[in-house]
Amino acid sequence: SAVISQKPSRDICQRGTSLTIQCQVDSQVTMMFWYRQQPGQSLTLIATANQGSEATYESGFVIDKFPISRPNLTFSTLTVSNMSPEDSSIYLCSASEQNYEQYFGPGTRLTVT
Amino acid sequence: RKEVEQDPGPFNVPEGATVAFNCTYSNSASQSFFWYRQDCRKEPKLLMSVYSSGNEDGRFTAQLNRASQYISLLIRDSKLSDSATYLCVVNMRGQYNTDKLIFGTGTRLQVFP
Numbered sequence: 001s002a003v004i005s006q007k008p009s010r011d012i013c014q015r016g017t018s019l020t021i022q023c024q025v026d027s028q029v030t031m032m033f034w035y036r037q038q039p040g041q042s043l044t045l046i047a048t049a050n051q052g053s054e055a056t057y058e059s060g061f062v063i064d065k066f067p068i069s070r071p072n073l074t075f076s077t078l079t080v081s082n083m084s085p086e087d088s089s090i091y092l093c094s095a096s097e098q099n100y101e102q103y104f105g106p107g108t109r110l111t112v113t
Numbered sequence: 114r115k116e117v118e119q120d121p122g123p124f125n126v127p128e129g130a131t132v133a134f135n136c137t138y139s140n141s142a143s144q145s146f147f148w149y150r151q152d153c154r155k156e157p158k159l160l161m162s163v164y165s166s167g168n169e170d171g172r173f174t175a176q177l178n179r180a181s182q183y184i185s186l187l188i189r190d191s192k193l194s195d196s197a198t199y200l201c202v203v204n205m206r207g208q209y210n211t212d213k214l215i216f217g218t219g220t221r222l223q224v225f226p
Contacts, residue, residue, distance in 0.1 A: 104158070
């Protein structure tokens with residue numbers, strides 16, 4: 001299985017600012033995804049990060065708020081823009097090959113004050 | 114109806130007990146099914162994929178009933194280290210004809226001495 005790292009592991013940010021989260025995979029993977037997990041809740045898919053093209057966003061998530069980059073097959077970034085306290089959450093990236101098994105990074109714990 | 118439904122628990126069982134979790138899914142076209150384990154404040158980790166014929170991995174047995182759209186996970190001889198939240202995960206065809214995983218809210222298991 002792929003080994004996935006994320007930076008930063010946690011951050012406390014002021015409202016109105018933006019934070020970019022990095023996700024690095026130790027091998028080339030076909031698919032990369034970004035999720036959000038609110039306290040006590042399950043995972044919600046934000047978007048699929050497509051290599052070389054725009055990300056595919058799920059209902060309720062938009063590019064202006066969550067711009068995503070994927071410049072190659074091992075790396076992706078998620079930016080949380082113009083943050084508000086409602087954006088406080090854990091953000092997780094994952095990677096998979098064609099068999100749909102996904103492996104997750106350790107997550108980024110974001111607190112917006 | 115939720116896309117993936119699980120009993121949230123918690124299930125409190127003594128060491129050595131056998132415990133079973135159930136999960137139902139709404140999309141009959143789903144093709145891939147998984148159980149993930151998530152420890153407190155950690156990322157989800159793939160426990161096992163679920164195959165049509167059912168599959169076993171040590172103390173863990175997963176079953177799939179496509180007719181009833183039902184998945185189960187059986188844990189035999191529970192250990193203290195099995196205490197975690199177990200997430201039922203189903204793939205679905207999303208918008209833009211891409212596959213995505215839908216996570217249940219999880220079932221909490223607490224094994225006591």
